[in-house]
Amino acid sequence: MADSRRLSTDSRKPWLKRHRWLLLRRFNQLGVLFMFLLGPLFGAWLVTGNLSSSMTLDILPLTDPLLLTQSMLSGSWPATTGLIGAGLVLLFYALLGGRVFCSWVCPVNLVTDLAAWLRRRLGIRSSARLSRNLRWWLLGLVLLLPVLTGTMVWEYVNPVSMLHRGLIFGIGWAWLILAAVFLYDLLIVSRGWCGHLCPVGACYAAIGVAAPVHIAAPRRDQCDDCLDCFKVCPEPQVIKPALKGSALRSGGRHDPVIDSIDCTKCGRCIEVCDRDVFGLRLGWRGQDQQINSKLSEPTASLKQQGLQH
Amino acid sequence: MNRREFVLSSVRTAASVSLLGLGLSLYSRQASSLPAWALRPPGALPEADFQGACIRCGLCVRDCPFDMLHLARLGQNIPTGTPYFIAREAGCEMCEDIPCVAACPSNALDHSLTDINDADMGLAIISDQEACIAFQGLRCEVCFNICPIRGDAIRLEYRHSKRPGQQALFIPVVYAEHCTGCGKCEEACILEEAAIKVLPRHLIQGKLAQHDRLNSNGSL
Numbered sequence: 001m002a003d004s005r006r007l008s009t010d011s012r013k014p015w016l017k018r019h020r021w022l023l024l025r026r027f028n029q030l031g032v033l034f035m036f037l038l039g040p041l042f043g044a045w046l047v048t049g050n051l052s053s054s055m056t057l058d059i060l061p062l063t064d065p066l067l068l069t070q071s072m073l074s075g076s077w078p079a080t081t082g083l084i085g086a087g088l089v090l091l092f093y094a095l096l097g098g099r100v101f102c103s104w105v106c107p108v109n110l111v112t113d114l115a116a117w118l119r120r121r122l123g124i125r126s127s128a129r130l131s132r133n134l135r136w137w138l139l140g141l142v143l144l145l146p147v148l149t150g151t152m153v154w155e156y157v158n159p160v161s162m163l164h165r166g167l168i169f170g171i172g173w174a175w176l177i178l179a180a181v182f183l184y185d186l187l188i189v190s191r192g193w194c195g196h197l198c199p200v201g202a203c204y205a206a207i208g209v210a211a212p213v214h215i216a217a218p219r220r221d222q223c224d225d226c227l228d229c230f231k232v233c234p235e236p237q238v239i240k241p242a243l244k245g246s247a248l249r250s251g252g253r254h255d256p257v258i259d260s261i262d263c264t265k266c267g268r269c270i271e272v273c274d275r276d277v278f279g280l281r282l283g284w285r286g287q288d289q290q291i292n293s294k295l296s297e298p299t300a301s302l303k304q305q306g307l308q309h
Numbered sequence: 310m311n312r313r314e315f316v317l318s319s320v321r322t323a324a325s326v327s328l329l330g331l332g333l334s335l336y337s338r339q340a341s342s343l344p345a346w347a348l349r350p351p352g353a354l355p356e357a358d359f360q361g362a363c364i365r366c367g368l369c370v371r372d373c374p375f376d377m378l379h380l381a382r383l384g385q386n387i388p389t390g391t392p393y394f395i396a397r398e399a400g401c402e403m404c405e406d407i408p409c410v411a412a413c414p415s416n417a418l419d420h421s422l423t424d425i426n427d428a429d430m431g432l433a434i435i436s437d438q439e440a441c442i443a444f445q446g447l448r449c450e451v452c453f454n455i456c457p458i459r460g461d462a463i464r465l466e467y468r469h470s471k472r473p474g475q476q477a478l479f480i481p482v483v484y485a486e487h488c489t490g491c492g493k494c495e496e497a498c499i500l501e502e503a504a505i506k507v508l509p510r511h512l513i514q515g516k517l518a519q520h521d522r523l524n525s526n527g528s529l
């Protein structure tokens with residue numbers, strides 16, 4: 001029998017259908033990187049700066065809110081472009097879901113996804129136990145240190161900005177930090193960095209707490225327990241309540257919406273599932289009635305989307 | 310998990326995270342020291358504040374039309390990700406509209422700097438009179454001629470030569486209150502190793518007990 005960590009191989013779906021979200025994500029991640037590299041490589045300066053703060057076409061400022069917050073906590077007041085840039089980023093991820101940054105933009109995700117994929121391929125099962133809440137402690141630390149020391153301590157080690165800045169301005173020895181993250185994810189803790197420690201991811205998760213975009217498991221009764229979704233998900237703990245949870249919501253229905261802020265909305269669960277259990281759901285959380293009523297006719301909506309066999 | 314276990318594990322986590330914080334802070338103290346040969350762009354806050362404010366975005370680097378600013382890489386002896394320039398390689402051209410400051414989203418380059426002549430990137434000093442050929446009686450004047458504020462920041466002053474057969478020396482003299490530390494003089498010095506150098510101001514200037522120091526007219 002194949003290794004239980006591998007995905008079921010007798011899939012009825014064609015390869016492209018099983019990977020279209022993944023391809024879209026890679027396209028987006030590399031596309032963002034490419035836009036930043038257009039200047040340094042080809043002299044086409046559409047976007048300048050890096051993910052910490054950038055300027056697009058000389059008019060659109062975008063600034064990482066966590067970095068600007070650290071800057072302010074260390075005791076300085078940013079320029080207007082910085083504030084507007086951070087506001088735009090906040091708004092964007094508040095609407096789309098914060099960890100969309102993780103699976104669709106962050107360059108470190110390429111590294112940690114590779115580690116997770118290799119882990120599956122090589123059948124590495126051992127993983128040290130670590131609390132997934134550690135990232136919140138680290139986020140607290142990242143915000144506290146500028147207050148105590150007056151300097152942006154986290155930026156001396158932050159793999160996210162190290163990698164992105166490195167790719168655009170020259171990497172120096174920063175690749176060592178990325179290599180460390182890769183090996184740690186591969187050999188020590190499964191999804192160890194992004195799923196347990198990264199305070200940047202935690203910050204984005206918090207930003208997206210009320211986002212009206214969710215992954216849901218409207219056809220959970222079709223699940224045949226192949227566990228493929230759990231194997232590909234970077235935050236497998238978020239799936240269980242929606243897929244297997246027994247809590248009944250108003251109207252006597254199970255609540256199939258994944259509402260953990262840890263879900264990165266990578267869409268992997270949607271595409272790997274042979275039985276199309278998962279789907280995308282739009283709607284403000286808290287309006288359970290509305291969401292549930294939308295979900296009450298999953299078959300109809302799936303038919304419309306042409307997903308029904 | 311019962312209450313006791315919960316409290317215990319929280320305490321354990323808090324202790325580990327504090328230790329990590331301590332380690333990071335110590336490391337950052339080391340990693341944040343700036344060598345004297347690396348100068349900050351115009352308008353930079355005092356070094357300690359600058360390192361708290363700068364978000365390492367490189368927008369200043371990109372908006373400099375002369376491409377003389379760089380972002381430090383990990384492994385260089387300069388705080389990672391922060392902008393700097395090396396006077397001997399390429400000094401600041403003192404753009405009138407100061408695009409580097411305008412680009413800075415964090416105010417690490419202080420937007421209240423509106424006149425580039427008020428910038429304070431460092432201070433020039435004739436660091437080796439024995440090597441500077443102006444002191445040997447030759448009319449060099451290269452540093453004087455290249456200075457964007459020549460006549461104020463750097464002046465050629467007449468000295469009587471003590472060597473037999475030599476009439477006069479015209480030596481470059483830097484006036485601290487006008488010099489912006491742009492570094493052009495150090496960049497231009499014709500010697501193999503520059504005899505005029507630009508260093509952070511505090512490494513050069515003396516300080517009187519009160520705030521009285523001689524200004525350029527020689528009065529208190």
Ligand code: SF4
Pocket residue numbers: 101102103106107108109112160193194195198199200201202
């Ligand atoms: S958790 Fe951190 S490193 Fe991982 S993808 Fe998100 S921001 Fe990037």
Ligand code: SF4
Pocket residue numbers: 215229232233234235236238239258262263264265266267268269270
């Ligand atoms: S639940 Fe689905 S969309 Fe969310 S992180 Fe897991 S695999 Fe990705």
Ligand code: SF4
Pocket residue numbers: 350351372373374375376377378400401402403404407408409410425
């Ligand atoms: S003043 Fe001009 S030359 Fe000097 S650092 Fe700024 S942009 Fe560059």
Ligand code: SF4
Pocket residue numbers: 362363364365366367368369370390391392412413414415416417418
């Ligand atoms: S633009 Fe400002 S925040 Fe960005 S690297 Fe330059 S000094 Fe730092």
Ligand code: SF4
Pocket residue numbers: 432433455456457458459462463483487488489490491492493494495507
């Ligand atoms: S650094 Fe040199 S060139 Fe620049 S203002 Fe001072 S004396 Fe003039």
